[in-house]
Amino acid sequence: MQTEPAVEVAGLVKRYGADVAVDGLDLAISRGTVTAVLGPNGAGKTTTIEICEGYRRPDAGTVRVLGLDPVADAARLRPRIGVMLQSGGIYAGARAVEMLRHTARLYADPLPVEPLVERLGLGSCGRTTYRRLSGGQQQRLALAMAVVGRPELVFLDEPTAGLDPQARRATWELVRELRESGVTVVVTTHHMDEAEQLADEVAIVDHGRVIATGSPEQLCRGGAESSLRFDGPPGLDLAALLKVLPSGAQATEPVPGSYRVEAPMDPRLLATVTAWCAEAGVMPKKLAVQRRSLEDVFLDLTGRDLRS
Numbered sequence: 001m002q003t004e005p006a007v008e009v010a011g012l013v014k015r016y017g018a019d020v021a022v023d024g025l026d027l028a029i030s031r032g033t034v035t036a037v038l039g040p041n042g043a044g045k046t047t048t049i050e051i052c053e054g055y056r057r058p059d060a061g062t063v064r065v066l067g068l069d070p071v072a073d074a075a076r077l078r079p080r081i082g083v084m085l086q087s088g089g090i091y092a093g094a095r096a097v098e099m100l101r102h103t104a105r106l107y108a109d110p111l112p113v114e115p116l117v118e119r120l121g122l123g124s125c126g127r128t129t130y131r132r133l134s135g136g137q138q139q140r141l142a143l144a145m146a147v148v149g150r151p152e153l154v155f156l157d158e159p160t161a162g163l164d165p166q167a168r169r170a171t172w173e174l175v176r177e178l179r180e181s182g183v184t185v186v187v188t189t190h191h192m193d194e195a196e197q198l199a200d201e202v203a204i205v206d207h208g209r210v211i212a213t214g215s216p217e218q219l220c221r222g223g224a225e226s227s228l229r230f231d232g233p234p235g236l237d238l239a240a241l242l243k244v245l246p247s248g249a250q251a252t253e254p255v256p257g258s259y260r261v262e263a264p265m266d267p268r269l270l271a272t273v274t275a276w277c278a279e280a281g282v283m284p285k286k287l288a289v290q291r292r293s294l295e296d297v298f299l300d301l302t303g304r305d306l307r308s
Protein backbone atom coordinates (compact mmCIF):
# COMPACT_ATOMS: atom_id res chain seq x y z
CA MET A 1 0.00 0.00 0.00
CA GLN A 2 2.58 2.55 -1.14
CA THR A 3 -0.12 5.12 -1.83
CA GLU A 4 -1.08 5.56 1.80
CA PRO A 5 0.66 8.54 3.41
CA ALA A 6 3.98 7.94 5.14
CA VAL A 7 2.62 9.85 8.13
CA GLU A 8 -1.02 10.43 8.95
CA VAL A 9 -1.97 12.43 12.02
CA ALA A 10 -5.61 13.24 12.83
CA GLY A 11 -6.99 15.22 15.73
CA LEU A 12 -3.75 14.89 17.72
CA VAL A 13 -3.85 16.32 21.24
CA LYS A 14 -0.99 16.42 23.76
CA ARG A 15 -1.16 18.17 27.11
CA TYR A 16 1.58 18.84 29.62
CA GLY A 17 -0.39 19.37 32.82
CA ALA A 18 -2.79 22.20 32.10
CA ASP A 19 -0.85 23.34 28.99
CA VAL A 20 -2.09 22.15 25.63
CA ALA A 21 1.01 21.67 23.47
CA VAL A 22 -0.80 20.04 20.54
CA ASP A 23 -4.41 20.97 20.01
CA GLY A 24 -6.20 18.85 17.41
CA LEU A 25 -3.42 18.70 14.83
CA ASP A 26 -4.04 17.11 11.41
CA LEU A 27 -1.19 16.30 9.04
CA ALA A 28 -0.65 13.96 6.10
CA ILE A 29 2.81 13.44 4.63
CA SER A 30 3.13 11.75 1.24
CA ARG A 31 5.74 9.09 0.62
CA GLY A 32 8.95 10.10 -1.11
CA THR A 33 8.59 13.78 -0.31
CA VAL A 34 10.51 16.23 1.83
CA THR A 35 8.11 18.00 4.18
CA ALA A 36 9.20 20.96 6.27
CA VAL A 37 7.30 21.56 9.48
CA LEU A 38 7.58 25.22 10.41
CA GLY A 39 6.27 27.15 13.37
CA PRO A 40 7.22 29.63 16.07
CA ASN A 41 8.97 28.44 19.25
CA GLY A 42 6.59 26.40 21.35
CA ALA A 43 4.13 25.78 18.48
CA GLY A 44 4.14 22.03 19.13
CA LYS A 45 6.40 20.78 16.32
CA THR A 46 8.82 18.72 18.40
CA THR A 47 6.01 17.26 20.48
CA THR A 48 4.20 16.17 17.31
CA ILE A 49 7.35 14.71 15.75
CA GLU A 50 8.26 12.88 18.96
CA ILE A 51 4.78 11.36 19.08
CA CYS A 52 5.24 10.17 15.48
CA GLU A 53 8.57 8.65 16.51
CA GLY A 54 6.92 6.81 19.38
CA TYR A 55 8.78 8.73 22.11
CA ARG A 56 5.66 10.34 23.52
CA ARG A 57 2.11 9.12 23.84
CA PRO A 58 -0.76 11.21 22.52
CA ASP A 59 -3.66 12.19 24.80
CA ALA A 60 -6.11 11.99 21.91
CA GLY A 61 -6.19 11.53 18.16
CA THR A 62 -4.69 8.97 15.81
CA VAL A 63 -1.17 8.67 14.45
CA ARG A 64 -0.08 6.22 11.74
CA VAL A 65 3.50 6.09 10.58
CA LEU A 66 4.21 3.83 7.59
CA GLY A 67 0.77 2.42 8.37
CA LEU A 68 1.77 1.49 11.94
CA ASP A 69 1.00 2.78 15.43
CA PRO A 70 4.25 4.35 16.72
CA VAL A 71 3.73 3.04 20.27
CA ALA A 72 1.93 -0.29 19.84
CA ASP A 73 3.98 -1.27 16.77
CA ALA A 74 7.27 0.29 17.92
CA ALA A 75 9.30 -2.90 17.43
CA ARG A 76 8.25 -3.15 13.79
CA LEU A 77 8.48 0.57 13.10
CA ARG A 78 11.87 1.46 14.66
CA PRO A 79 14.03 -0.41 12.08
CA ARG A 80 12.21 1.42 9.27
CA ILE A 81 12.60 4.99 10.50
CA GLY A 82 15.56 7.25 11.19
CA VAL A 83 15.41 9.84 13.93
CA MET A 84 17.52 12.90 14.63
CA LEU A 85 16.39 14.40 17.90
CA GLN A 86 16.74 18.08 18.71
CA SER A 87 18.41 17.22 22.00
CA GLY A 88 20.92 14.77 20.51
CA GLY A 89 19.78 11.75 22.52
CA ILE A 90 23.26 10.24 22.29
CA TYR A 91 25.30 8.89 25.24
CA ALA A 92 27.85 11.63 26.01
CA GLY A 93 30.71 9.24 26.79
CA ALA A 94 30.47 7.31 23.51
CA ARG A 95 33.22 7.70 20.91
CA ALA A 96 31.76 9.31 17.81
CA VAL A 97 32.55 6.94 14.99
CA GLU A 98 32.37 3.81 17.18
CA MET A 99 28.87 4.89 18.10
CA LEU A 100 27.97 5.23 14.44
CA ARG A 101 29.45 1.80 13.64
CA HIS A 102 27.50 0.32 16.52
CA THR A 103 24.27 1.90 15.29
CA ALA A 104 24.94 0.63 11.75
CA ARG A 105 25.28 -2.94 13.07
CA LEU A 106 21.74 -2.77 14.44
CA TYR A 107 20.31 -2.60 10.90
CA ALA A 108 19.99 -5.33 8.30
CA ASP A 109 21.42 -3.34 5.39
CA PRO A 110 23.23 -0.25 6.67
CA LEU A 111 25.06 2.33 4.58
CA PRO A 112 28.84 1.93 4.51
CA VAL A 113 30.03 3.91 7.54
CA GLU A 114 33.34 5.34 6.25
CA PRO A 115 31.93 7.26 3.25
CA LEU A 116 29.20 8.70 5.48
CA VAL A 117 31.83 9.80 8.02
CA GLU A 118 33.88 11.45 5.28
CA ARG A 119 31.04 13.30 3.59
CA LEU A 120 29.76 14.69 6.88
CA GLY A 121 33.27 15.82 7.81
CA LEU A 122 33.50 13.55 10.86
CA GLY A 123 36.77 11.90 9.82
CA SER A 124 38.82 13.76 12.43
CA CYS A 125 36.40 12.92 15.25
CA GLY A 126 36.94 9.16 15.22
CA ARG A 127 37.92 8.55 18.85
CA THR A 128 36.56 11.77 20.29
CA THR A 129 33.75 11.28 22.78
CA TYR A 130 30.36 12.79 21.97
CA ARG A 131 30.60 15.33 24.78
CA ARG A 132 33.89 16.68 23.37
CA LEU A 133 32.55 17.21 19.85
CA SER A 134 31.64 20.74 18.84
CA GLY A 135 27.92 21.52 18.60
CA GLY A 136 28.06 21.25 14.81
CA GLN A 137 29.94 17.94 14.94
CA GLN A 138 27.34 16.58 17.35
CA GLN A 139 24.60 17.61 14.93
CA ARG A 140 26.36 15.90 12.03
CA LEU A 141 26.90 12.71 14.01
CA ALA A 142 23.21 12.66 14.97
CA LEU A 143 22.31 13.09 11.29
CA ALA A 144 24.63 10.24 10.30
CA MET A 145 23.03 8.01 12.94
CA ALA A 146 19.56 8.87 11.64
CA VAL A 147 20.35 7.81 8.07
CA VAL A 148 22.89 4.99 8.47
CA GLY A 149 20.21 2.30 8.66
CA ARG A 150 18.79 3.20 5.20
CA PRO A 151 15.39 4.14 6.70
CA GLU A 152 12.23 4.54 4.62
CA LEU A 153 11.30 7.62 6.61
CA VAL A 154 13.57 10.10 8.41
CA PHE A 155 12.59 12.66 11.03
CA LEU A 156 15.10 15.49 11.35
CA ASP A 157 14.40 17.97 14.13
CA GLU A 158 16.25 21.21 13.31
CA PRO A 159 19.11 19.37 11.58
CA THR A 160 21.04 22.50 10.62
CA ALA A 161 20.62 24.56 13.80
CA GLY A 162 24.05 25.97 14.64
CA LEU A 163 25.81 24.48 11.59
CA ASP A 164 28.37 26.41 9.57
CA PRO A 165 27.44 27.12 5.93
CA GLN A 166 29.53 24.21 4.59
CA ALA A 167 27.94 21.68 6.95
CA ARG A 168 24.53 23.13 6.17
CA ARG A 169 25.08 22.54 2.46
CA ALA A 170 26.36 19.00 3.10
CA THR A 171 23.17 18.34 5.08
CA TRP A 172 20.97 19.72 2.29
CA GLU A 173 22.78 17.54 -0.25
CA LEU A 174 22.20 14.48 1.89
CA VAL A 175 18.51 15.30 2.27
CA ARG A 176 18.15 15.72 -1.51
CA GLU A 177 19.86 12.37 -2.10
CA LEU A 178 17.58 10.70 0.42
CA ARG A 179 14.56 12.02 -1.46
CA GLU A 180 16.01 10.92 -4.81
CA SER A 181 16.34 7.40 -3.45
CA GLY A 182 12.67 7.44 -2.42
CA VAL A 183 13.07 8.18 1.29
CA THR A 184 10.42 10.34 2.97
CA VAL A 185 11.97 13.17 4.97
CA VAL A 186 10.21 15.20 7.65
CA VAL A 187 12.27 18.15 8.79
CA THR A 188 11.57 20.89 11.29
CA THR A 189 13.44 24.12 10.81
CA HIS A 190 13.42 27.80 11.66
CA HIS A 191 15.33 28.60 8.47
CA MET A 192 12.75 29.66 5.89
CA ASP A 193 15.36 29.56 3.11
CA GLU A 194 16.06 25.94 4.05
CA ALA A 195 12.39 25.07 3.69
CA GLU A 196 12.23 26.91 0.35
CA GLN A 197 15.31 25.08 -0.90
CA LEU A 198 14.49 21.59 0.29
CA ALA A 199 10.80 21.06 0.82
CA ASP A 200 8.20 19.70 -1.58
CA GLU A 201 5.57 20.43 1.04
CA VAL A 202 5.44 22.82 3.96
CA ALA A 203 3.19 22.58 7.01
CA ILE A 204 3.00 25.66 9.23
CA VAL A 205 2.10 24.87 12.83
CA ASP A 206 0.94 27.41 15.37
CA HIS A 207 -0.65 26.95 18.80
CA GLY A 208 -0.65 23.19 18.34
CA ARG A 209 -2.45 23.10 14.99
CA VAL A 210 -1.51 23.07 11.33
CA ILE A 211 -2.62 26.45 10.01
CA ALA A 212 -1.36 26.19 6.40
CA THR A 213 -0.01 23.54 4.05
CA GLY A 214 1.20 23.52 0.47
CA SER A 215 4.32 23.63 -1.63
CA PRO A 216 6.51 26.69 -1.02
CA GLU A 217 5.31 28.02 -4.41
CA GLN A 218 1.64 27.55 -3.50
CA LEU A 219 2.07 29.22 -0.13
CA CYS A 220 3.97 32.16 -1.61
CA ARG A 221 1.35 32.65 -4.32
CA GLY A 222 -1.35 33.75 -1.86
CA GLY A 223 -1.58 37.51 -1.26
CA ALA A 224 0.54 39.94 -3.25
CA GLU A 225 2.84 38.28 -5.79
CA SER A 226 5.65 40.63 -5.01
CA SER A 227 6.42 43.57 -2.84
CA LEU A 228 8.52 46.68 -2.98
CA ARG A 229 10.98 47.01 -0.15
CA PHE A 230 13.24 49.76 0.96
CA ASP A 231 15.09 50.96 4.03
CA GLY A 232 14.88 54.48 5.42
CA PRO A 233 14.65 56.30 8.72
CA PRO A 234 12.28 54.57 11.17
CA GLY A 235 8.75 55.86 11.67
CA LEU A 236 7.91 57.24 8.20
CA ASP A 237 4.29 58.39 7.89
CA LEU A 238 2.84 55.37 6.09
CA ALA A 239 -0.73 56.72 6.32
CA ALA A 240 0.47 59.61 4.10
CA LEU A 241 2.15 57.16 1.70
CA LEU A 242 -1.04 55.10 1.46
CA LYS A 243 -2.94 58.20 0.31
CA VAL A 244 -0.89 58.34 -2.91
CA LEU A 245 -0.96 54.58 -3.56
CA PRO A 246 -3.72 52.73 -5.45
CA SER A 247 -6.62 51.56 -3.29
CA GLY A 248 -6.04 48.16 -1.71
CA ALA A 249 -2.30 48.75 -1.40
CA GLN A 250 -0.60 48.00 1.88
CA ALA A 251 2.40 49.72 3.39
CA THR A 252 4.06 48.28 6.50
CA GLU A 253 7.21 48.69 8.56
CA PRO A 254 7.85 45.08 9.69
CA VAL A 255 11.06 46.08 11.46
CA PRO A 256 11.90 49.69 12.33
CA GLY A 257 13.42 51.39 9.29
CA SER A 258 12.50 48.60 6.89
CA TYR A 259 9.46 49.19 4.67
CA ARG A 260 7.29 46.97 2.53
CA VAL A 261 4.69 48.08 -0.01
CA GLU A 262 2.29 45.51 -1.40
CA ALA A 263 0.23 46.43 -4.46
CA PRO A 264 0.04 45.36 -8.11
CA MET A 265 3.63 46.00 -9.13
CA ASP A 266 4.34 48.19 -12.16
CA PRO A 267 6.75 51.02 -13.03
CA ARG A 268 4.14 53.61 -12.02
CA LEU A 269 3.95 52.23 -8.48
CA LEU A 270 7.74 52.32 -8.20
CA ALA A 271 7.74 55.93 -9.43
CA THR A 272 4.96 56.87 -6.97
CA VAL A 273 6.85 55.46 -4.00
CA THR A 274 10.18 57.05 -4.97
CA ALA A 275 8.46 60.39 -5.69
CA TRP A 276 6.83 60.25 -2.26
CA CYS A 277 10.21 59.52 -0.69
CA ALA A 278 11.70 62.49 -2.59
CA GLU A 279 8.89 64.75 -1.28
CA ALA A 280 9.63 63.53 2.25
CA GLY A 281 13.38 64.11 1.79
CA VAL A 282 14.08 60.41 2.27
CA MET A 283 16.66 58.43 0.33
CA PRO A 284 15.17 54.92 -0.08
CA LYS A 285 18.05 52.50 0.45
CA LYS A 286 18.16 48.88 -0.75
CA LEU A 287 15.14 49.56 -2.94
CA ALA A 288 14.02 46.26 -4.48
CA VAL A 289 11.00 44.53 -5.95
CA GLN A 290 10.94 41.07 -4.45
CA ARG A 291 8.79 38.01 -4.77
CA ARG A 292 6.85 37.18 -1.62
CA SER A 293 9.05 34.84 0.37
CA LEU A 294 8.15 31.97 2.65
CA GLU A 295 9.30 34.16 5.53
CA ASP A 296 6.69 36.80 4.55
CA VAL A 297 4.00 34.10 4.47
CA PHE A 298 5.17 32.73 7.80
CA LEU A 299 5.15 36.13 9.49
CA ASP A 300 1.79 37.05 7.96
CA LEU A 301 0.26 33.84 9.31
CA THR A 302 1.92 33.63 12.71
CA GLY A 303 2.39 37.33 13.49
CA ARG A 304 5.48 39.34 14.29
CA ASP A 305 5.37 39.24 18.07
CA LEU A 306 7.92 37.21 20.00
CA ARG A 307 6.57 34.03 21.56
CA SER A 308 7.04 33.66 25.28
Ligand code: ATP
Nearest residue numbers: 016019020021039040041042043044045046047048
Ligand atom coordinates in the same frame (compact mmCIF):
# COMPACT_ATOMS: atom_id res chain seq x y z
P1 ATP B 1 10.72 25.04 19.25
O1 ATP B 1 10.64 25.67 17.92
O2 ATP B 1 11.07 26.03 20.31
O3 ATP B 1 11.55 23.80 19.29
P2 ATP B 1 8.26 23.46 19.18
O4 ATP B 1 7.29 23.94 18.16
O5 ATP B 1 9.05 22.26 18.82
O6 ATP B 1 9.19 24.64 19.65
P3 ATP B 1 7.40 21.95 21.49
O7 ATP B 1 8.78 21.66 21.95
O8 ATP B 1 6.61 20.85 20.91
O9 ATP B 1 7.39 23.19 20.48
O10 ATP B 1 6.61 22.59 22.73
C1 ATP B 1 5.24 22.89 22.69
C2 ATP B 1 4.80 23.35 24.06
O11 ATP B 1 4.88 22.28 24.98
C3 ATP B 1 5.68 24.46 24.65
O12 ATP B 1 4.82 25.34 25.37
C4 ATP B 1 6.60 23.74 25.60
O13 ATP B 1 6.96 24.57 26.68
C5 ATP B 1 5.71 22.59 26.09
N1 ATP B 1 6.51 21.38 26.42
C6 ATP B 1 7.29 20.66 25.57
N2 ATP B 1 7.83 19.59 26.18
C7 ATP B 1 7.38 19.63 27.46
C8 ATP B 1 7.58 18.81 28.60
N3 ATP B 1 8.34 17.71 28.54
N4 ATP B 1 6.96 19.15 29.74
C9 ATP B 1 6.17 20.25 29.81
N5 ATP B 1 5.93 21.08 28.77
C10 ATP B 1 6.53 20.78 27.61
